[in-house]
Amino acid sequence: MIVNLLSRAMMMSTPLLFGSLSEVFSERTGVMVTAIEGIFLMGAWAGFTAAYITGSLALGILFAALAGLSVAILYAFIVVTLKQHQIVTGTAINILIIGLCSFLQRVVFGVPLSPLTVEPLKKIALPLLSKIPLIGTIFFNQNILTYSIYILVPLGFFILYKTSLGLVIRSTGENPEAVDVSGISVSKVRFMTVAASGIMCGIAGAFYSIGYLGMFTTNIIGGRGWIAFAICFLGNWNPIGAFIGTLIFGLAEAFAILMQSNSATMLPNELFIALPYILTIILTISRKSFNVPSKLGTAYIKEN
């Protein structure tokens, strides 16, 4: 049972990692992607719809990435190009996307008589590795998106700390004037990073619809985008911290699913459903040493 729980925890961590890692990158440039909940939802819808119509999960993921990208571009246009307020803009976009997805769902599928489903991503057992006792089932019998986080975390860390691109990204959030003086456009760095985050978050959204449940509802994300957002804070804007955070939350979520199917428990189901949210509150309160990018949330206005 423990192996089963941990294997599910790995799986549930996957979209949270996609989300929080992209949040780490954009927040390092000074932009919080507060539209993350909407981008997740848009990705979930586009992924499901494309997969249902074409019958190909790969096309589903591609469309989810494109849909996430489009929402992120709208968000970046308003907060980076027009320099408007990040939290307010994100909230508006999230409301827009809820309306858009339920409307488009109706346009494309009408009112279906039975629930629409697709076959979700299959688990691929890696040869040899999956045969290792315990570890094999937990880490090496997962779907393709979960495998990709094994590459994304070290890659993210490497880009952020060991490349000149990473240096530019980090400096844009700490000292945009210096970046500007060195001839690099602050707005361009921020815009591109948010756009790339949109691709990642769109895929993360598709994980819920086609990677796991095989269906779409408008409340499918249910605050998971916000949890990914919180993990970025709790992981101190560091890819490794984000990875640890997503494992904790993946475990909490897997635990909640396990406890809900276990009727012998004394505690109410609702407590387990609320567990990841309660955990976020407790961790937000108890974390002391935050390493906030100093220009996080402020627009860069060039002095003339």
Place this chain on the structure above:
Amino acid sequence: MDKKTRDILITNFLAILLGLILSGIMVLFLKKNPLQVFGILFSSMFRDGYTIGEIFVKATPLIFTALAFAFTFKANLFNIGAQGQFYIGSITAVTVSLLIPSPFAIPLAIIFSFLISGIWAGFIGFFKSKFKANEFLISMMSTYVALNFMNYLLRTTLMENKGEYPQTESLVKSTWLFKIVPHTRLHFGFILAVVAAIIVWLILYRTTLGFRIRAVGQNQEAARMSGVNPERIYILAFFISGGLAGLAGVTEVNGVQHMLLQGFNPSIGALGIGIAILANAHPIGIIFASILFGALHVGGTIMGQLSGVPSSIINLMEGFVMVFVIISYFVRKRWEQNREKKLLKEGI
């Protein structure tokens, strides 16, 4: 009318118009004529007294949640947990009204809903002042906690005697908010909301507390220098903000549903934020913006029944309007700068 107010009216009008046009384009995807659909939308809003009353019924809770967001916004704080505070207020209102099945329940429900959701939200301010915790994250997460708490109560202690659905018993008639217009559902809660908006305006612009709140919002360190304690302001601002959102619980439970049921009014918190943005966080502007959103909802629901366009088009329309309203902040600033440049040139 000064130039700034005129700019706000013009740009907001354009934002609403553009929002309508874009959602009209979306209607084309359903192979319907947008002009006809909008014709139904607008004519159905005003088709009879009952429907006009519904507009104000729908606007009532939105006034409260928008005031809740605007109040903390003035202190440069973000309370995006109004949805959860509304649930806490609803739980309180229904509990009080079930325990005291008499007209005395109404004032008590108002007082206790304000206090208990105020305390619930006050904790967010407390965590912010004591532990420097991010109020945006905590208020967001607290909504999910409140929602699950409500679902738990509806399944256990508060569940109806029949035990069939996750909802409470109906409230006895004497605990209902009285109707202010006969033959409609329009109840006393709307007056309460308007009074609340006026009181919020008075607090913000005519009292020392309001001055301090705005001072903290504009420049926290400067406020601290002049003897304001920002930490106390955080707690107070969140307490009042949460209390306001809690009052929406009274107007919905005692005024409209006359019971508490699962999955009820799931988006008034988010809409409140949109309305506060549309009204530039001005308490009196919020009343009108809420009536506008209320009208869109009422018209949209009827339109859905009459023309087969799903009522989710309304959320879409509201989303577009909000996005354009935010863009209009940019346009207004541009206009303002151009005016200043012109003045400067004329001066030379």
